[in-house]
Amino acid sequence: MEAPSITVKSVADGPQLKEIMKNAAEDGGNKLLVLEFMAPWSEPCKYMSKVLDGNPAGRGLAYDLRGYADFYALDITKFRQFAQRMTVEALPTFLLLTKGYTVLARVVGVDKEELRSSIMQEHRDKAAAGAGQEKVNPEQDIDEPLSLFSSPYAFLRARLRSFFN
Structure with a gap:
């Protein structure tokens, strides 16, 4: 059995994620939040887990x-709706957020150098970031059910309704 990571923390549920984001916003630090959307059965996710955690x-x-x-x-099985809201389409997906919940970058896949350079670049540039970028609302995005687009055809039904009305 693998030793638990001391550098990548697993988030158990929505309330815990909300608390993490709230604490990060309140501490006023200059670190980014990196949210890794993963699945325990996914081979690319297992690979990135080893890359992130390293040796024992x-x-x-x-x-x-x-x-x-x-x-x-x-x-992803515990945060399916949040992943849909954040348009996670492949695993692993990394979202880089400021403490103010602004999504600065999205890294998809297993390229560790792309992830490293994105984190370093966004860390340098985050003071100027924020305008017009996607934001996460922890009070709404994490737990709220997806109403309009919860099925593959919901978007089409909504568009057809608006067309005929």
Whole structure:
């Protein structure tokens, strides 16, 4: 059995994620929040878990970037609606957020150098970021059910209704 990660923290449920985001916003720090949407059965996610966690001493990418970002893993089976709201279409997907919930970047896949460079770039640029970018509303986005687009045909039905009305 693998030792638990000390650098990537698993998020159990919506209330815990809300608390993490609230605490991050209140602490006023300059680190990014990195949310990793993953699945325990996904081979690419397993690979990135090893890249982030590194060896048993915890010397992976998350350890190397600990001064720049806090890493959290979200199991897609527990955060399905939140993943849909954030338009997660492939696993693993990493969202880089400011403490003010602005999504600065999205990294999809297993390219650790792309993830590293995105974190470093966004950490440098985040002071100028924010205008016109996607925001996460922890009070609404995490737990609220998807009403309009909860099925593959809901969008089409809504468009047809608006066309005929």
